[in-house]
Amino acid sequence: xxxxxxxxxxxxxxxxxxxxxxxxxxxxxxxxxxxxxxxxxxxxxxxxxxxxxxxxxxxxxxxxxxxxxxxxxxxxxxxxxxxxxxxxxxxxxxxxxxxxxxxxxxxxxxxxxxxxxxxxxxxxxxxxxxxxxxxxxxxxxxxxxxxxxxxxxxxxxxxxxxxxxxxxxxxxxxxxxxxxxxxxxxxxxxxxxxxxxxxxxxxxxxxxxxxxxxxxxxxxxxxxxxxxxxxxxxxxxxxxxxxxxxxxxxxxxxxxxxxxxxxxxxxxxxxxxxxxxxxxxxxxxxxxxxxxxxxxxxxxxxxxxxxxxxxxxxx
Numbered sequence: 001x002x003x004x005x006x007x008x009x010x011x012x013x014x015x016x017x018x019x020x021x022x023x024x025x026x027x028x029x030x031x032x033x034x035x036x037x038x039x040x041x042x043x044x045x046x047x048x049x050x051x052x053x054x055x056x057x058x059x060x061x062x063x064x065x066x067x068x069x070x071x072x073x074x075x076x077x078x079x080x081x082x083x084x085x086x087x088x089x090x091x092x093x094x095x096x097x098x099x100x101x102x103x104x105x106x107x108x109x110x111x112x113x114x115x116x117x118x119x120x121x122x123x124x125x126x127x128x129x130x131x132x133x134x135x136x137x138x139x140x141x142x143x144x145x146x147x148x149x150x151x152x153x154x155x156x157x158x159x160x161x162x163x164x165x166x167x168x169x170x171x172x173x174x175x176x177x178x179x180x181x182x183x184x185x186x187x188x189x190x191x192x193x194x195x196x197x198x199x200x201x202x203x204x205x206x207x208x209x210x211x212x213x214x215x216x217x218x219x220x221x222x223x224x225x226x227x228x229x230x231x232x233x234x235x236x237x238x239x240x241x242x243x244x245x246x247x248x249x250x251x252x253x254x255x256x257x258x259x260x261x262x263x264x265x266x267x268x269x270x271x272x273x274x275x276x277x278x279x280x281x282x283x284x285x286x287x288x289x290x291x292x293x294x295x296x297x298x299x300x301x302x303x304x305x306x307x308x309x310x311x312x313x314x315x
Contacts, residue, residue, distance in 0.1 A: 101199035134213030182213035239300035247304035
């Protein structure tokens with residue numbers, strides 16, 4: 001069949017076809033837009049669901065594992081003024097049966113974790129280093145809160161590696177009671193990576209404290225320097241507390257160096273020794289000068305000075 005269409009009819013048909021194409025294109029675009037919206041909507045919903053699950057899991061995990069020990073790399077450690085005292089009161093804390101120096105250092109803010117490490121360290125070292133038997137216990141007391149409560153005084157800001165930089169010593173001990181073992185309090189500085197990088201360096205710091213502990217327990221042995229027993233006893237009883245305390249400190253450094261340099265028992269860095277040497281030499285020069293004086297303190301200083309470098313082997 002042949003249709004005889006006028007030009008006007010043909011034009012109307014072409015317009016209809018064009019409108020149909022435009023309508024088809026519009027519908028196609030709307031459907032595409034709906035699909036994009038649906039994908040966006042589903043994506044947002046998915047993220048919300050996943051986010052909700054993640055948040056829930058986070059808090060749930062935190063509840064179930066709040067006592068789990070976090071072990072960050074040592075480089076990430078940032079010692080703060082607040083330590084995990086609350087953790088100390090939690091039952092069932094997850095602590096390995098055997099703790100290494102590196103693990104204790106990485107968990108420097110976890111008091112019960114570090115305490116277990118120190119207990120293990122002292123128990124084992126006391127079997128091979130006699131002076132460590134003078135410790136009753138080494139208590140991990142990061143900011144000396146327990147020490148100040150037990151001793152009723154502030155910790156002495158002196159002694160140890162880098163101690164004066166931040167105004168807190170690595171260790172503090174309670175009053176020296178003759179015949180009794182010593183409780184030693186360890187601050188966070190004894191494990192801080194800026195101060196010690198190995199267990200031998202920590203042991204070396206504790207060697208110094210163990211000398212104080214052992215001599216308090218067993219009695220300090222001084223060189224009589226040619227004095228009679230009566231003179232010796234008089235000087236021991238009459239010398240000033242300051243000279244006695246500093247003399248004790250000088251001998252403890254001497255003993256510490258003996259184990260490192262002569263007995264080769266501790267492998268430590270040169271930087272570690274250098275920082276100790278500065279404090280040691282101040283005391284050494286002071287006692288060298290004081291020992292020349294004809295006074296009670298001068299004679300006591302001579303006994304101390306004569307004993308430096310002459311610590312008996314086997315301690």
